[in-house]
Amino acid sequence: MSDTSGEMNRLSPPAVLRVERLAKSFGDLQAVDAISFHVAPGEIVGLVGPNGAGKTTTINMILGVLEPSAGRIEIEGVDLAADRSRALASTNFAAVYAPLPGNLTVEQNLRVFAMLYSVSNISARIERLLGVYDLARYRRTKAGLLSSGEQTRLSLAKAMLNHPRLLLLDEPTASIDPSNAREIRAGIAKFVDSGHCGVLWTSHNMYEVQAVCDRVLFLSHGRIVLEGDPKTLPDEHGAATLDDLFVNVAQEALNGRAVR
Amino acid sequence: MKGSRVGAIVLRILYLYRGSPARVFPIFVFVAVDIILWGFLTRYLNSVARADFNFVPALLGAVLLWDFLTRVMQQITMALFEDVWSRNFLNFFAAPLRTSEYLAGLLIISVITSCLSLVAMLAFARLAFGLSFLTYGVALAPFLMVLFLTGIALGITASALVLRLGPASEWLIWPIPMLISPFAGVFYPIAVLPKWMQAIAMFLPPSYVFEGMRAVVAGNPPPWDRLALGGGLALLYLVAACKFFFLVHRMVIRTGLIARYSAETVT
Numbered sequence: 001m002s003d004t005s006g007e008m009n010r011l012s013p014p015a016v017l018r019v020e021r022l023a024k025s026f027g028d029l030q031a032v033d034a035i036s037f038h039v040a041p042g043e044i045v046g047l048v049g050p051n052g053a054g055k056t057t058t059i060n061m062i063l064g065v066l067e068p069s070a071g072r073i074e075i076e077g078v079d080l081a082a083d084r085s086r087a088l089a090s091t092n093f094a095a096v097y098a099p100l101p102g103n104l105t106v107e108q109n110l111r112v113f114a115m116l117y118s119v120s121n122i123s124a125r126i127e128r129l130l131g132v133y134d135l136a137r138y139r140r141t142k143a144g145l146l147s148s149g150e151q152t153r154l155s156l157a158k159a160m161l162n163h164p165r166l167l168l169l170d171e172p173t174a175s176i177d178p179s180n181a182r183e184i185r186a187g188i189a190k191f192v193d194s195g196h197c198g199v200l201w202t203s204h205n206m207y208e209v210q211a212v213c214d215r216v217l218f219l220s221h222g223r224i225v226l227e228g229d230p231k232t233l234p235d236e237h238g239a240a241t242l243d244d245l246f247v248n249v250a251q252e253a254l255n256g257r258a259v260r
Numbered sequence: 261m262k263g264s265r266v267g268a269i270v271l272r273i274l275y276l277y278r279g280s281p282a283r284v285f286p287i288f289v290f291v292a293v294d295i296i297l298w299g300f301l302t303r304y305l306n307s308v309a310r311a312d313f314n315f316v317p318a319l320l321g322a323v324l325l326w327d328f329l330t331r332v333m334q335q336i337t338m339a340l341f342e343d344v345w346s347r348n349f350l351n352f353f354a355a356p357l358r359t360s361e362y363l364a365g366l367l368i369i370s371v372i373t374s375c376l377s378l379v380a381m382l383a384f385a386r387l388a389f390g391l392s393f394l395t396y397g398v399a400l401a402p403f404l405m406v407l408f409l410t411g412i413a414l415g416i417t418a419s420a421l422v423l424r425l426g427p428a429s430e431w432l433i434w435p436i437p438m439l440i441s442p443f444a445g446v447f448y449p450i451a452v453l454p455k456w457m458q459a460i461a462m463f464l465p466p467s468y469v470f471e472g473m474r475a476v477v478a479g480n481p482p483p484w485d486r487l488a489l490g491g492g493l494a495l496l497y498l499v500a501a502c503k504f505f506f507l508v509h510r511m512v513i514r515t516g517l518i519a520r521y522s523a524e525t526v527t
Contacts, residue, residue: 026516057516063354066516089356098354101272101346108275115268116355158351 015040015074016090016166016198017062022071024057024222031057033222034071039166039198044189046209046230047202049219050250055202058219059095059168062200064088076165089117092162094155095170102144106135106154109143110161117162129157132187148175156184160191167192167199173208185212206230206242216242218249225249261364265357269365270372273339277373287373288380291327295381298323299389316391317477319447322470324381324393325407326446329466330437331377332411333418335370337433340419344427349518359509363502366419367412374411378404399482403469406487409494410465414440416501420508424517445470465494 015038024032032054039045047055060066062073064084073080075087100109107126114122130136133153138146143154152175159167169188173181189212192199203209209216210230218226226233226249230242239245277283302315309315343349352362385391393400418433425432443457444466450458461467468490472483512518 056519060516060519063350065350065354065513065519067514085356085358088354093354095350098350099347100351101342101348103279103342103346104272104275105279108272112268112272112275113351113355115264115271116352116357118262118264118356 016076017200018072018074019058019062020072020074022058022061022073023069024054024061024066025069031222032061032068035219035222035224037217037224037227039200041165041198042192042195043215044192044199044201044213046213046216047200047219048204048206048209048216048246053219054222055219056170057222059093059170059200059202062166062168063091063093089162090165091168092117092159092164092166093168093170094152094159094172095168096152096172096174097170098155099151100143100154100158103142105140105142106130106146107139109154110158113158114161119161125161129160132160133157149177149180152176153180153184156188163196165197167197169199169201171203172201173203173205181208188212206246210242218246220250225252261358261361265355265361266364266368269339269352269357269362270368273342273365273369276342287331287377291331291377291381292384294323294327295320295384295388299385299391302389314477316389318474320385320389320391321393321473321477322446324385324391325403325469325473326437326441326444326466327381328374328378328404329407329411329414331374332370332408333414333437334434335373336366336412336415337418337422337430339366339369340422341427341430344422353513353518359506363416363505366415370412370415374408396476399476402482402484402487402491403473406465406469406490406494409491409498413494413497413501416498416505420501420505423505423512424508440464440466443467449474463493465490465497468493 017039019038020036021034022032022036023030023034035054035058037045047058049055057066061068062075062080064080064087068081073087076090078087078090080087100113104112107130110126110129111122114125119125127136130139133156135150135153135157138150143151146154152172156172159169167188172188173184176184185208188199191197201209201213213230216226216228216230216233217224226237226245228236234240234242234245237245237248239248298320299316302319305315305319343352382393385393414436418436422429422433443453443460444464445453445461446466450461450467450471453461468483468486472487472490476482509518
């Protein structure tokens with residue numbers, strides 16, 4: 001098994017995240033069904049699909065908070081199951097359903113998480129991120145008192161604390177206005193352009209996916225049913241927009257038909 | 261184990277204490293209320309009982325030591341509840357934090373806060389009722405250590421139950437010391453208990469502490485062999501509690517409960 005995996009790594013392009021035949025079942029329900037994909041450095045990969053498709057289950061497994069039923073996750077070449085702590089040291093995430101503790105201030109939150117991720121030169125890093133995410137004036141404000149948009153910016157600042165090699169973003173712009181969302185997308189794209197980091201990005205906003213993702217994975221019933229460049233995929237599959245393609249794919253998967 | 265990650269857990273709780281008088285208040289005030297209540301009761305008992313028996317060390321001392329054990333347990337559980345209430349488990353456990361580092365952080369917080377409580381209790385008992393544990397000197401240390409280890413074991417076990425059963429289980433957690441106290445002989449010798457209760461008391465480390473303290477107050481030398489037995493039991497329970505916590509943590513990762521912890525009761 002490990003020989004095969006090692007062989008695959010030698011033949012495959014470099015990846016910050018490599019997922020092989022990942023599966024998770026809850027009783028009779030197959031939430032994620034033997035999916036394989038990778039995220040390369042400098043690449044933003046969109047993970048899209050209808051509610052209940054298995055996106056968050058997949059992200060939770062990559063974050064090490066949910067044990068897979070089968071399969072393998074490698075982050076920066078480190079097997080998550082074998083050395084969880086080392087694999088997660090080069091990872092970070094932001095998700096709308098995981099706000100930072102509301103009873104700590106912005107600065108306190110960043111300091112605590114900087115220590116958790118063993119960030120060096122913590123004060124300088126916090127100052128830099130407070131500036132980048134326009135949070136400097138809220139440094140002594142409790143996170144729970146921030147607007148949802150400001151909380152999202154704080155979650156993103158926390159996600160950037162350790163210069164992650166793998167960034168997992170679960171609907172990162174879901175609760176912010178279009179202008180802020182555009183700024184945030186641009187900021188992340190710029191960060192990724194440096195080639196240092198790969199991003200796995202889930203969203204229900206197909207405009208956003210088309211704007212930022214280099215590659216998109218359509219997930220339905222726990223399987224990857226379609227994969228490709230979000231800019232060319234609609235044409236290739238006879239859909240007017242990515243939105244239309246999303247609806248078609250979801251309905252075809254629901255009806256049990258093969259996706260073209 | 262990485263110091264910065266343990267430090268992060270400690271710092272998070274210290275930040276909460278710094279910004280919240282409501283959290284600092286109970287460390288000092290509730291123990292003071294206990295000392296006042298039991299202090300006056302012992303004074304009254306001294307006035308109506310025979311002159312050669314002093315209730316102050318026997319009863320007030322017992323309250324003080326039992327409060328110490330309860331504080332140690334509660335401080336560990338409270339630190340965990342801070343993460344429950346702020347729905348922070350996903351943020352913490354999706355970080356490189358190890359379970360042992362998280363537990364170590366909770367333990368350090370418990371040491372800091374329960375020591376502060378102890379100092380407050382000792383000072384208050386001395387000033388208000390003339391009870392000075394300092395007269396027992398370093399001999400008191402092993403008694404406190406057994407209670408401390410037991411409190412940690414109880415705190416870790418209670419935390420594991422919360423992790424497994426969900427936030428609503430806090431109502432099961434808080435009465436744990438109260439359930440143990442009748443068997444531990446806090447205020448009376450174990451000999452007055454019926455046989456079946458005495459059998460249970462044999463397995464409770466605090467029962468050796470309170471029997472020992474009564475012997476010391478009566479002017480006898482500390483029963484070191486019995487205290488060592490209590491210490492051994494407390495250590496055994498501590499190891500078992502840590503194993504239980506690791507087991508539960510592994511289970512909540514396997515089932516995904518930890519990622520769905522916003523629900524009040526997780527099943």
